[in-house]
Amino acid sequence: MNQAALAPVNLPENACHIPPVHVSEDRVIRSVVGLRPHRPSGFRIEREQVGDTVVVHNYGHGGGGITLSWGTAKLATDLGLQGHTGPVAVLGCGVIGLTTARMVQDAGFPVTIYTKAMPPDTTSNIAGGQWYPAMVYDDADKVTASFTDQFLAAAKFAYERYQIMTDPRYGVRWMRNYSISRTPFQPNRGSDRPRIVSGLDPLLPERHLLRQEENPFRIGYASQYDGMIMEPPLLLNALITDFRIAGGKVVGRELKSPAEVQSLKEKLVFNCTGLGAKALFDDKEMIPVRGQLTFLLPQPEVTYAALFEDIYMFSRRDGILLGGTHQAGNWSLEVDQATVKEKLAAHAELFRSMKPC
Numbered sequence: 001m002n003q004a005a006l007a008p009v010n011l012p013e014n015a016c017h018i019p020p021v022h023v024s025e026d027r028v029i030r031s032v033v034g035l036r037p038h039r040p041s042g043f044r045i046e047r048e049q050v051g052d053t054v055v056v057h058n059y060g061h062g063g064g065g066i067t068l069s070w071g072t073a074k075l076a077t078d079l080g081l082q083g084h085t086g087p088v089a090v091l092g093c094g095v096i097g098l099t100t101a102r103m104v105q106d107a108g109f110p111v112t113i114y115t116k117a118m119p120p121d122t123t124s125n126i127a128g129g130q131w132y133p134a135m136v137y138d139d140a141d142k143v144t145a146s147f148t149d150q151f152l153a154a155a156k157f158a159y160e161r162y163q164i165m166t167d168p169r170y171g172v173r174w175m176r177n178y179s180i181s182r183t184p185f186q187p188n189r190g191s192d193r194p195r196i197v198s199g200l201d202p203l204l205p206e207r208h209l210l211r212q213e214e215n216p217f218r219i220g221y222a223s224q225y226d227g228m229i230m231e232p233p234l235l236l237n238a239l240i241t242d243f244r245i246a247g248g249k250v251v252g253r254e255l256k257s258p259a260e261v262q263s264l265k266e267k268l269v270f271n272c273t274g275l276g277a278k279a280l281f282d283d284k285e286m287i288p289v290r291g292q293l294t295f296l297l298p299q300p301e302v303t304y305a306a307l308f309e310d311i312y313m314f315s316r317r318d319g320i321l322l323g324g325t326h327q328a329g330n331w332s333l334e335v336d337q338a339t340v341k342e343k344l345a346a347h348a349e350l351f352r353s354m355k356p357c
């Protein structure tokens, strides 16, 4: 971003540019909780021989699974399909399982999905759905160079794939993101390594700092970039429909052990079980990062996203989504009412600070 534009300029504040979100308790329509399938060293794309079965792992996407799905599906299928003949199994029916299954079908193989739960009862349905690979690893300084290659390749592939899905049926559209900060933005803030930052930069078009008179909020500093939102309930329904039209079968079944996986008739299996991979393949790294979201009545005139400190708002067709909870190691799926109140208050304060229309 252009640092020269960081210093606020002394121009009169003008009227609002974008409509405000109306935040109040009586506009709440639901609150939901999901557990992000987090792996501190990043997602796992790896081929493993389990007896006479090839298992290709594709799990552990943390807070960026909707974003990266098509990209890690491409990496996983490139790893698994070469030289394979015969039917293929996919474990899991979240966004990772469905995109992997669709790519296997596109390559011409018959696919069966074996899954413990179907949408809407997956973590993928809970996701906010903003296109950004957030919270996918703990510390960029500690991830390996080969993971960084996979991460950037997956991000780029998925970014381009979603662009050809910008259609109401998939719930995918372009969305402007405003980041707001009380303090000046620091270049490379956080622990993201320069290679990751510069690799993602071309995927954040029109990213720039806003001048004071362009800032929609009466809070110090703002930047914007254009991105996409993929509304998970619509996306997952459309993917299941596409999967079935292409001849795919879904079997309701929880796999309990690698031996059970090996007993499937398919000798190539993609493991897309998200947090379920912790127990199924004894991955001790996997931890839940709990997230809670509250939805307000839809406001069709609000088409943007706003990110401020530890809270965020995405505008979706099924409501105004208010988020900002990240609790590592917390397995609770219960809605916490104190958090609902706390996030409502923080968002109300943010939108009260918008320049009035």
Ligand SMILES: Cc1cc2nc3c(=O)[nH]c(=O)nc-3n(C[C@H](O)[C@H](O)[C@H](O)COP(=O)(O)OP(=O)(O)OC[C@H]3O[C@@H](n4cnc5c(N)ncnc54)[C@H](O)[C@@H]3O)c2cc1C
Residues within 6 Å of the ligand: 033, 034, 035, 036, 037, 059, 060, 061, 062, 063, 064, 065, 066, 067, 068, 091, 092, 093, 094, 095, 096, 097, 114, 115, 116, 117, 118, 119, 122, 123, 124, 125, 126, 127, 128, 129, 130, 131, 132, 133, 253, 254, 255, 256, 272, 273, 274, 275, 276, 277, 280, 290, 291, 292, 293, 323
């Ligand atoms: C509050 C919140 C907000 C988020 N916001 C975003 C966002 O804005 N953008 C973004 O990109 N990502 C976001 N995410 C992250 C995203 O939801 C996840 O990264 C993604 O859904 C992971 O997909 P998955 O398919 O791996 O997991 P899941 O959706 O959990 O699917 C796993 C599947 O495997 C099945 N399964 C599990 N164990 C077994 C087993 N033993 N046998 C058979 N089947 C099994 C499950 O039933 C399920 O069908 C958010 C997550 C949360 C919780």
